[in-house]
Amino acid sequence: MSVVDIYAYQAVRTLTKDQVWGRYLYWGLSIAFLVLLVLVIINFDRSAGPQHPLFKIFMGSFVLLFVPKLIISAPLLLEDIVRIIVGISGKIISSSEGGPFMPSRRKFVSQMALALAAIPFAGILHGIFKGKYNYRVIKKTLFFPDLPDAFDGFRLTQISDVHSGSFDNPEKIAYGINLINQQRSDLILFTGDLVNNVADEMEPWKEVFSTLNAPMGKYSILGNHDYGDYVNWPSAEAKAANMQKLYRTHADIGFDLLRNENRVIEKDGERIRLVGVENWGKGFAQHGDLELALQDTSEQEFHILMSHDPSHFDEVVKKHPKKMSLTLSGHTHGMQFGIEIPGVFRWSPVKYRYPKWAGLYEDAGRYLYVNRGFGFLAFPGRVGIWPEITVLELRKGEANA
Template identity: 60%
Template sequence: MVFIRILFFLLFLGLIDWYSYQAFKTLFPNQNWVKIGFWAFSFGIYLFAIFVFLTFDRINVGLNFGRLISLLVLSILPKLIILVFLFGEDITRVVRGVFQSISGTNNGDFLPERRKFISQTALLLSAIPFLGTLHGVLIGKYRYRVMKHTLEFDDLPEEFDGFTITQISDIHSGSFDNKEKLEYGVDLINQQESDMILFTGDLVNNHAGEMEPWIETFQKLKAPMGKYSILGNHDYGDYVAWPSREAKVQNLQRLCQIQEELGFKLLRNESIKIQKGNSSIDLIGVENWGKGFAQYGDLNKATANLEEKSFKILMSHDPSHFDEVVKKFSQLIHLTLSGHTHGMQFGIEIPGFIRWSPASLRYPKWAGLYEELGRYLHVNRGFGFLAFPGRVGIWPEITVLELRRK
């Protein structure tokens, strides 16, 4: 079964390459360097894919895997557009050929020649995803954007009126490749001068060692009322093969230790009181709980000792936890902060006109602010990136939330 799938995938790659070559050949019939360049680009990617496959390490995936993903996206997306146009043209050519053969007007050639206009249109439109992806890989992945929201609550303690929170999520430190850009992002977080910084999970891609080169950079994060964090689904090391169970346990222990070195208080199915003057709010942090993912989170345990009417903020990595558990929970949780989706790192957002990402097919609440049953959920689009080393239309996010009393 696996062999058949691989065979079909290879045939599919061959098909889109062949059709794409037809477009270039039609448009540049006498330019051999264009034809040679096309095949050199395609075969170069496939050779690199073979190299990555042969050197793949399931414990330390490395940056080459991300580079391969970006090259495949750069290659395949434009070719799919060309395929649609030229395959559609071939259907028309076959129909015309049959009709002309029946009517005797085909002049000896069954298939009419390809029209240059179709190839021109296909190549022009295919340049859009190519240039968009190229921008996302070279610039978009570090194009940090500050998103600000003001939330009003009837029962917010007066001392917390105007309290500010900066939320970051999904750092995925194993994907970073530019220290200067990363330090710019960290400085931008500090420039918000929020009272508190909350990190909602996925510090690494797979193993704790990915964060080692960036500890000094993230230690620069400052917040007068503290920095708090939770674990995301990638932090447990569930997606790679470990030599032993002990190695996996030690990896998680080291990751928790790194959180402490960064100055974050890691909350694992527990809560802490944030005191200001004579009032306090409850900050709750649960381990990862996701629909279709590991469910280590225990909201009952985390809220066991809390007062029924206290003001509560929950950090829960996966937004599906909100729909499945939090919004129906016996205690009122005023605000839930999540991440996880990354907005799929691909989409289009034009305020007031359109807001779409493939993430919406999997997560009804995939990015931004939501309100349901008197409870707020904010889904951060992520600070870093995973697998595909870029962002197209969905930029890395730093969220600033201001709490106001009605």
């Protein structure tokens, strides 16, 4: 039992007074959650990982219960600070003995705390049942003075972080794939994390993903979850076999998987370079090799880089002598939890780990776009940070608004 539980219970007790049902309901839910936690610990299968049904129920329940309790606790804690100050002041000023040290808790504060907590509670419920498939198409127009003339108006669709092992609704996935195709972009670029842990997760979804269509090609890279590093493998050979199957899965879908290499994209006699590196992340395995990926390219060429983890941009990419005009990343998911009011305000806890966590960033004329992800991981929902399909139109020009 935590301090948060004690404070949340105080609000319930203040409102229900002597009505036993309120206490039974509160502690019944809390005890049920602890039982669920024990079951997860006993039955956790690291080979299944976050897509295990019991684990998804646990994560959903944890967020659904803990966040509202935390919000309930804040005003009650502030009230207790005031009550202590009032109590101390009363003892100093008054010479009378007896009576309570602190004034009693006010019902209004408990009502306000519960009303505030109801907002995220409803939002989290929506995120679990609706939000995780609430696909949003985000369109941006980017201007580059060195863009070859033939590519003026060229369109890219980026998706990232599919995490197919978490999917549970074929109809919604088919809708998302159809929405990607409706954008009619020249290229489709996937920036890593096709699976949570193992290649087999993608088997039920290969057919629908193979319907992705772009006239100038579909390209992909690997993310940190694609290497099977979060699974206990019976042998090194089994892990290697899983990687080979994942490579074949990319090919079966129709993706040209770039593993520290580049491709020439030609149009009307002009060309750009599409560069793809394996995962390179600060605090994660660093399989990516930008030098290797840029072999046979020149500084004069226009480069688009696919790199799963946005930390690669600040640590390596923006310092490289060959200019990556546009880098496409994912990885953060926007933590699947936050607040975004377009053009006004946006916040997610993930910003404290990744300063560049969602959307468009610029540094000395080099642009980074961080996709919020197509799928979801661990917490089986999205609250305020919706699954994203990014459409970028490249234009020849001087300024990005």
